[in-house]
Amino acid sequence: MLAYTNTGMSGHPISDDNGRSLVQLPFSLTLPHQITYFAPGSEIYAQGQKAGTIYEVEFGAVRVYRLLTDGRRQISAFYLPGEIFGLEADETHHFFAEAITGTNLRLLPRWKLGNIPQELFSSTLRSLTRAQEHLLVLGRQTAIERVAAFLIDMADRQGGLEQVEIPMSRVDIGDYLGLTIETVSRVFSKLKDKGIITLPTLRSAQIKKWNALRALSE
Amino acid sequence: MLAYTNTGMSGHPISDDNGRSLVQLPFSLTLPHQITYFAPGSEIYAQGQKAGTIYEVEFGAVRVYRLLTDGRRQISAFYLPGEIFGLEADETHHFFAEAITGTNLRLLPRWKLGNIPQELFSSTLRSLTRAQEHLLVLGRQTAIERVAAFLIDMADRQGGLEQVEIPMSRVDIGDYLGLTIETVSRVFSKLKDKGIITLPTLRSAQIKKWNALRALSE
DNA sequence: CGACTGATTGACTATACTCAACTGCGGTGG
DNA sequence: CCACCGCAGTTGAGTATAGTCAATCAGTCG
Numbered sequence: 068m069l070a071y072t073n074t075g076m077s078g079h080p081i082s083d084d085n086g087r088s089l090v091q092l093p094f095s096l097t098l099p100h101q102i103t104y105f106a107p108g109s110e111i112y113a114q115g116q117k118a119g120t121i122y123e124v125e126f127g128a129v130r131v132y133r134l135l136t137d138g139r140r141q142i143s144a145f146y147l148p149g150e151i152f153g154l155e156a157d158e159t160h161h162f163f164a165e166a167i168t169g170t171n172l173r174l175l176p177r178w179k180l181g182n183i184p185q186e187l188f189s190s191t192l193r194s195l196t197r198a199q200e201h202l203l204v205l206g207r208q209t210a211i212e213r214v215a216a217f218l219i220d221m222a223d224r225q226g227g228l229e230q231v232e233i234p235m236s237r238v239d240i241g242d243y244l245g246l247t248i249e250t251v252s253r254v255f256s257k258l259k260d261k262g263i264i265t266l267p268t269l270r271s272a273q274i275k276k277w278n279a280l281r282a283l284s285e
Numbered sequence: 286m287l288a289y290t291n292t293g294m295s296g297h298p299i300s301d302d303n304g305r306s307l308v309q310l311p312f313s314l315t316l317p318h319q320i321t322y323f324a325p326g327s328e329i330y331a332q333g334q335k336a337g338t339i340y341e342v343e344f345g346a347v348r349v350y351r352l353l354t355d356g357r358r359q360i361s362a363f364y365l366p367g368e369i370f371g372l373e374a375d376e377t378h379h380f381f382a383e384a385i386t387g388t389n390l391r392l393l394p395r396w397k398l399g400n401i402p403q404e405l406f407s408s409t410l411r412s413l414t415r416a417q418e419h420l421l422v423l424g425r426q427t428a429i430e431r432v433a434a435f436l437i438d439m440a441d442r443q444g445g446l447e448q449v450e451i452p453m454s455r456v457d458i459g460d461y462l463g464l465t466i467e468t469v470s471r472v473f474s475k476l477k478d479k480g481i482i483t484l485p486t487l488r489s490a491q492i493k494k495w496n497a498l499r500a501l502s503e
Numbered sequence: 504c505g506a507c508t509g510a511t512t513g514a515c516t517a518t519a520c521t522c523a524a525c526t527g528c529g530g531t532g533g
Numbered sequence: 534c535c536a537c538c539g540c541a542g543t544t545g546a547g548t549a550t551a552g553t554c555a556a557t558c559a560g561t562c563g
Contacts, residue, residue: 131417133417133418133420133421135421135425135426135503136503137503139425139426140425141420141421141424141425143417143420143421144417154410154413155410155414156407156410156411156413156414161414161417161418162417183401183403183406185401188401188406188409189374191406191409191410191413192372192373192374192409193374194413195372195374195409195412195413195416196373196374196379198413198416198417198420199349199351199361199362199379199380199416200351200379201420202351202359202361202416202419202420202423203351203353203359203361205420205423205424205463206359206423206460206461206462206463207353207357207358207359207460207463208353208357209518209519210518210519236541236542237541237542237543238541242424242425243424244424245423245424245425246519246520247519247520247521248541248542248543249519249520249521249522249542249543249544250518250519250520251542252542252543252544253519253543253544255542255543256543256544268528269527269528269529269541269542285353285354285355427550427551428550428551454509454510455509455510455511456509464551464552465551465552465553466509466510466511467510467511467512467551467552467553467554468550468551468552469510470510470511470512471511471512471551473510473511474511474512486560487509487510487559487560504563505562505563506561506562506563507560507561507562507563508559508560508561508562509558509559509560509561510557510558510559510560511556511557511558511559512555512556512557512558513554513555513556513557514553514554514555514556515552515553515554515555516551516552516553516554517550517551517552517553518549518550518551518552519548519549519550519551520547520548520549520550521546521547521548521549522545522546522547522548523544523545523546523547524543524544524545524546525542525543525544525545526541526542526543526544527540527541527542527543528539528540528541528542529538529539529540529541530537530538530539530540531536531537531538531539532535532536532537532538533534533535533536533537
């Protein structure tokens with residue numbers, strides 16, 4: 068889990084040859100920073116743990132989520148290469164974070180009090196806007212609209228190409244969209260039947276009709 | 286709309302004699318700052334408008350929301366005295382903001398680039414945590430659980446007293462919780478029938494059984 | 504005191520959930 | 534290289550929760 072390998076990433080690179088995002092601007096605080104590999108499914112931090120380190124995804128994908136006592140789970144965000152997570156309002160983590168696929172993370176030391184990098188602040192504001200926009204999806208959109216919004220978001224974050232890599236399982240997608248896996252699966256099938264997308268593999272999609280998909284996501 | 290009056294606030298003060306929040310720490314950037322009154326229902330800013338000003342609620346209540354093209358609305362957050370809103374990741378507002386009741390706002394000038402006050406950063410992180418927690422409510426909780434969570438949140442933000450002021454309408458509550466007004470109303474009635482709360486007026490509630498309410502919100 | 508608006512209650516419906524069976528992809532071993 | 538196995542995903546049938554439409558009630562403001 069601490070040794071660097073490429074295992075688990077074959078077939079799912081969402082970054083260019085330098086491990087940089089194709090979309091997001093690379094983030095850089097003062098060097099040096101440590102890079103750590105996390106195996107698929109491994110925990111990055113847990114709710115209640117002491118916070119401090121900030122993480123930037125180099126390659127792979129991360130889910131950040133919260134649990135109810137009976138096990139219901141809400142994934143509040145996925146993080147792809149170039150994106151930052153792990154900041155908290157106080158000294159404690161309020162969420163869980165796990166690697167989805169094999170993931171390399173840059174570990175950035177806690178910001179110095181009174182010296183907040185502009186880029187870190189911007190990243191936080193982008194996360195806030197993203198979360199607030201997702202509230203609209205969860206609160207007011209139907210199952211089809213949610214899945215359409217998810218696919219468009221994933222596509223946009225990967226450069227807007229036809230081919231979309233989907234590193235997470237149907238369970239993860241359901242827990243992100245506030246749906247069951249069965250509903251997610253049914254919607255994928257319906258979009259496929261309508262010729263809006265194709266599903267070359269379980270972990271990828273091709274968007275064939277952008278306009279139709281955008282119309283669905285409202 | 287620009288002249289200071291007290292109209293519309295009678296009966297709903299959620300702050301102490303100094304107009305300070307009973308719960309939140311007061312926020313203060315470098316003085317001076319302008320105070321402006323907004324009448325009930327009046328617009329503070331609109332989606333697409335140029336952003337820049339940051340707002341702190343002195344008294345009253347604010348709703349920040351987003352609309353779908355067909356009119357469906359999601360309120361992403363309510364802001365009560367002492368709380369800050371209006372910051373955006375770029376130069377443009379992505380949401381609408383309106384005064385719910387008569388509201389006094391401190392208008393704080395845009396932060397200087399490269400000079401982000403610690404308190405502003407903390408406030409942003411608190412908003413992010415709050416939004417992410419609300420995702421769990423919208424994505425994974427039932428109608429009763431959502432209303433219970435709302436009541437507890439409102440109570441906590443007002444000092445945890447038995448008496449809770451509810452400055453917003455049932456429509457607002459529904460659009461915040463991702464429910465219809467009918468469902469909100471039915472849940473209020475059910476909580477009342479169970480003796481968990483009483484409803485002295487339409488704009489207030491008394492929490493009689495905290496444990497029961499907390500258990501419902503999970 | 505009356506009218507208007509917001510809230511409540513009721514009857515019925517629809518969307519997504521639950522439970523269950525089946526399919527197929529991907530990985531492993533012969 | 535192919536066959537088997539296991540699990541993630543799909544599909545189906547029936548159900549439940551919240552939504553829709555409609556009527557009534559209540560609180561507020563002229």
